[in-house]
Amino acid sequence: MLHLRVIASPDQSTEVADLLAAEPGVTHLVVLPGVARQPAGDLIQCDVVRESADTVLQGLQQLGVDVRGGIAADDVELTISAAAERAAERAPGSGADAVVWDEIAAKTGEQTELSGTYLVLIIVATMIAGIGVLLDQPILVVGAMVVGPEFGPLAALCVALLRRQVRTIGRSVQALVVGFLAAMAATVLSTWALTAADLVNRQMLLAERPLTDFIWRPDALSWVVGLLAGVAGMLSLTSKKSGSLVGVLISVTTVPAAANVAVAGAYGVWHEAAGSALQLVINVCAIVLAGLLTLVVQQLWWWNLNRRSRRPAGA
Numbered sequence: 001m002l003h004l005r006v007i008a009s010p011d012q013s014t015e016v017a018d019l020l021a022a023e024p025g026v027t028h029l030v031v032l033p034g035v036a037r038q039p040a041g042d043l044i045q046c047d048v049v050r051e052s053a054d055t056v057l058q059g060l061q062q063l064g065v066d067v068r069g070g071i072a073a074d075d076v077e078l079t080i081s082a083a084a085e086r087a088a089e090r091a092p093g094s095g096a097d098a099v100v101w102d103e104i105a106a107k108t109g110e111q112t113e114l115s116g117t118y119l120v121l122i123i124v125a126t127m128i129a130g131i132g133v134l135l136d137q138p139i140l141v142v143g144a145m146v147v148g149p150e151f152g153p154l155a156a157l158c159v160a161l162l163r164r165q166v167r168t169i170g171r172s173v174q175a176l177v178v179g180f181l182a183a184m185a186a187t188v189l190s191t192w193a194l195t196a197a198d199l200v201n202r203q204m205l206l207a208e209r210p211l212t213d214f215i216w217r218p219d220a221l222s223w224v225v226g227l228l229a230g231v232a233g234m235l236s237l238t239s240k241k242s243g244s245l246v247g248v249l250i251s252v253t254t255v256p257a258a259a260n261v262a263v264a265g266a267y268g269v270w271h272e273a274a275g276s277a278l279q280l281v282i283n284v285c286a287i288v289l290a291g292l293l294t295l296v297v298q299q300l301w302w303w304n305l306n307r308r309s310r311r312p313a314g315a
Contacts, residue, residue, distance in 0.1 A: 001050065001076040001088075002047070002050060002053050002075060002076065002100070003046075003047050003073065004044075004047070004048055004056070004072070005043065005044075005045050005071075005072045005073075006020075006045070006046075006069065006071050007042070007043060007065075007070045008041050008068075008069045009040075009041045009068045010033075010034070010041060012041075012063060012064075012069070013031065013042040016044055016063060017029070019063065020046050020048075020056065023048070023052055023055065023056055023059075024052065024087065025049040025051060025053075025055075025056070025087050025091035026046050026047070026052065026056060027046065027047050027048075027083040028047040030044070030045045031044050032044070039069055041068075047076060047079065048087075049087050049088045049098075050098035051094065053073070053098065053100045054099065054101055054302070057071065057073075057100070057102050073102075073103065099298050099299075104238055105163065105165075107237070108152065108159045108237070109156060109168055111152030111153060111155070112152075112156045112168060112172045112175050113175070114171075114175050114179070118179060119178075119182055122148055122149055122180070122183045122255070123183045123187075125147040125148035126144065126148075126180075126183035126187045126258050126262065127183075127186065127187050127190050127259070128144040128147065129144035129260075130187045130191060130259040131194075132144060132256070133215065133260050134191075134200045135204070136209040137212075138212060141215070144259065145254075147255075148255035149179075151287075153171075153175040153176045154172075154176070154287050155234065155237050155291060156168060156171075157169060157172035158230075158234060158288055158291035158292045158294075158295055159295065160172060162295045162296065162299070176284070180280070184259075184265075187258075187259055187262035187263065187266075188265060188266045191263050192266055202267040205263060205264065205267050205272070206269065212256075215253055215256045215260045215276060216272045216273075216279060217275055218278050218279040218282050222279055222282045222286075223282060225253075226282060226284075226285070226287050226290070227290040228290070229286075229287055230286060230288065230289065230290025230291040231290045231293075233291060234290070234291040234295060238295070238298060253279060254283050254284060254287075257276045257277070257280035258276075260273070260276035260279075261280065264276060
């Protein structure tokens with residue numbers, strides 16, 4: 001359930017309150033006339049079940065509330081109310097499956113920022129994976145997958161493609177390209193430094209590495225894993241089940257592939273660098289494709305569910 005705080009201008013307040021009162025999934029509706037000061041207007045609060053939240057938010061934006069006033073939403077961790085239970089029963093679908101598109105867009109939009117923290121995380125993750133590749137240690141590779149922050153821009157790219165948000169698409173691509181290039185460059189330098197310190201050497205890369213050589217040998221299963229990871233990752237994001245996201249990050253080989261490109265390039269093993277680069281491209285494309293298709297299916301599902309729920313009885 002979400003708690004909505006709406007500031008509506010006095011001439012809109014009645015219309016906004018009526019819209020909320022007419023929605024079956026809305027409860028605990030409160031109207032406080034004239035209490036809002038910036039922007040000036042009436043404060044309207046309510047709780048809305050997640051399966052009705054997208055419809056409510058769209059209705060408020062169609063009234064122009066976001067332009068003349070404001071809309072804020074917070075998750076409600078605990079609700080003890082018979083009215084809330086009745087609202088959940090009246091709303092179509094399941095709250096566990098509900099998608100609040102504005103919430104997803106806001107959440108993923110924040111992850112497109114090319115911040116210092118993002119760059120440090122992806123650089124550190126790629127360096128860890130580079131050492132894991134040389135040592136043939138899957139534990140380090142898995143750790144690098146968990147640390148890597150690249151799923152944020154990937155998810156944002158999927159949402160932006162669906163909603164045709166050109167600026168967000170550009171920011172997402174920029175975060176991915178700059179992030180991976182910076183991480184690979186730093187990993188090349190760190191590999192040279194570790195080699196100079198006699199901690200690693202070229203023979204470690206050329207030796208048999210049965211536990212991690214899949215990173216630079218893409219095949220049909222690379223597409224399968226990437227597609228499945230994209231579906232699971234997007235579902236974990238839209239359903240707010242973040243625990244599943246950790247498993248997704250472990251399942252794909254974006255950061256490890258970038259690390260293998262860097263390490264192989266540092267030692268001039270170009271065939272392995274090329275294979276790792278192809279693995280990286282395959283995984284990124286598969287995740288974006290599967291994530292976008294998952295969002296399309298969810299959008300069509302909820303559109304059809306809402307259409308059927310609003311159809312007059314006997315129609």
